[in-house]
Amino acid sequence: MGVDLGDLIEKQEIELEDLRGKKIAIDALNAIYQFLSIIRQPDGTPLIDSNKNITSHLSGLFYRTTRLMEIGIIPCYVFDGEPPKLKSATVEERKEIRREAEKKWKAALEAGELAEARKYAQAASRVTESMLEESKKLLNALGIPVVQAPSEGEAQAAYICQQGDVYSVGSQDYDALLFGAPRLLRNITITGKRKVPRKNIYVEVKPEMIELDSAIKEIEVTREQLIEMGILIGTDFNEGVKGIGPKKSLAHIKEKSLKEWIKEGKFEFEVDVEVLKKIFLKPEITKNYSLNWQPYDQEKLIEILHEKHDFSKERIENALEKLEKSRGAKDQKSLQEWFR
DNA sequence: CTCTTCTA
């Protein structure tokens, strides 16, 4: 979920093609969760192989990643490690929401309410340990680097971006900005047309880019103030103040610091605010990672997707063929360079 | 989500 900075932050609509030749560190859990929740049948059933294993995430990861590569984008994926202890409340809360959604899904199915069923099925999506393991194997076979974060993936991705090893972080959540990512790309794993809930209309979802420096300059705050705003609104690590959203948080933080507000007794937090701020300012990351792009291993891909999970061999080969074709194109030197 | 097939 992450912090809701939505309307405050200045963003720039872009085309995927604008990112040709750019390296991007994608928040793996974020992407996998999106695939798992979106790739479903009308009644909410995910894709499954003959052994009843869910495969929606693999389908999304494979086709989306090869499409990005086809355009000439150079992705790597960052996986989460142990969540900070302060996240446990959020984790529990999400579990409960999923349990409720699961019940409602089944009820809606029995009542024959397809759209309702799908909605609750999506909310019930749960990324399991084995899904993550398989996703890593798939990315390995694709020759895409996988970085294992010690703690929060967004924090690690932000660090990799700060080091200049990638152009941008890719995630739906704004948290990466609080972690100090110089650039954030949203909507790069979900694009195209999306149905507006409860309405029969579709909106075009386009990739958007946020540059941390210009975004905070625009609203005239520092990164530290942005973090304080996040804490007021609520993050994965603390409950926000009731009734305070992006707009009010900005006004409050501009008036005086969080520390002063607390001292005056205006706001109260269960956790020491300095501890919260430290999660974002000095996150647990590793400097020990390597981004090493390799050619894909067709045999391994066939083994994982076709032999193990019943994907059509023809479709896999088609996807790889398209990749080859785009790689042969003249104007994509940057893509070729990455294999040398 | 992306891909293939159907339809005007």
Add this chain to the structure above:
DNA sequence: TAGAAGAGG
């Protein structure tokens, strides 16, 4: 041939 609809696993 382009856009909608359905399938994929």
